[in-house]
Amino acid sequence: MTPRPAAIFTTVRSALTLSPPEQTVCDDVNRLHLLVLSGFANQTLDTAEPAIPRPAPVLYAARRGTPQPDRSRRLTAAPPEQILVQAPLHPNWKPLLGAGRILKANVFPVEHHVTAGDIIDIQMIANPTMRDTPTRKRISLSAPDEAAHWLHRYLTRSGLETSPHHIDPGERVCMTGTRTRTGDRITAHYREMTARSRVLDPELLVHALAQGVGQAKAYGCGLLRIHQVR
Template identity: 60%
Template sequence: MTTRPTATFTTLRSALTLTPSEQVRCNNVHTLHTLVLAGFPTPAPSEAAPPPRRENVLYAVHRGDPLTDRQRRLIAAPPERVLVQAPARPDWQPLIDDGRLTRAETFPVEHRVQANDIISIRVIANPVMRSISSGKRHSLTTPHDATRWLHRHLTRIGLDTALGDIITDKRVRITGSRKGTPLTVICRDMTARSRVLDPELLVQALTAGIGPAKAYGCGLLRIHLTEHNRGDKSPVVI
């Protein structure tokens, strides 16, 4: 019997609930970014363990229904709850003491994936393309282009996904400012159903996230095993 390639992903995640006043403050996406990083303070020089690198801290935000601005564009509602992922254990108690969080629960997560497993995926993504002439990134405007963007990323991380198994929600603008400079991130809530081809590549993506704007709540992959192929002779057919 042939042994199928297997990889295990382990991490810590925290479920945060923001106070009503903090929801208003964190409607500025940069303020929300600093709130998340506040759970990983820089240790004293005598402490051996360094904080996790910022690129290894990922998060996804639960918000209410989008609002509409004067140009009839969808604007993200204030954040209500945040799911934070990092390899190190955070300390949220100071934020609770300061009245910024009403609740913070940290728990371990483990995914053991094998080749040919079928998984469901959810990700808040920032689908973009880079201009060849200017080198700048531009948001993809159509669901078709966003779907193909996610398909390319899933292929790169060792997943086999049919285009018809990707569902793309509407474009929503997340706004804020940093040191007086306006910030806008255009994101979509996206889901997919995929077959695992390379478990190691998938674990790397679960650790690092996909796409740009990770500092502003994009790129965290949330997966669920929907079908486990116990036979080793033939692949699962979607």
């Protein structure tokens, strides 16, 4: 099937400012995940990697301070200060505002008209991984060139043409948390990645904007932010 030459992406985004105590609490990525979902209480949500077509999940990205090295010289994430949340549903942040957990909540519509041939700049917090053949477990890609190749592959699947020298993989940063029910430790890695691409298939790009890219979406990875270059 020949792709349409143009497509429209619409969604709702929220820019949240966390209170200082909530920043400390949400240094745990699971607590941050629960904070985001609390804005959609009693609504049908899914932040899992979609195996089949399903409604768009809640995606979010955290703005954090400068990561700092730990004793092993591993970069660790600073507490989140602000969050950009994207969902097809209208959120309700009033309970969090009333409790003083968030200081500001700016909710606004987003609409992107994308056409084949458009040049776009891309920003995303990503979790580049590969599946280990013997164990079938996903492992984080530690080498910058491997991470850049990972992003290139996903952008290609998203209907974009990207030159490798237009990809910045960013630094690999560790974030941690604890699962609520089991108490198991969570460890995930992210990179703040950027790229410049040319749109080949607008429909594929709109799908990627809605569904997100890669893994660890529950922990703030996968939200694509685009800016059309004029």
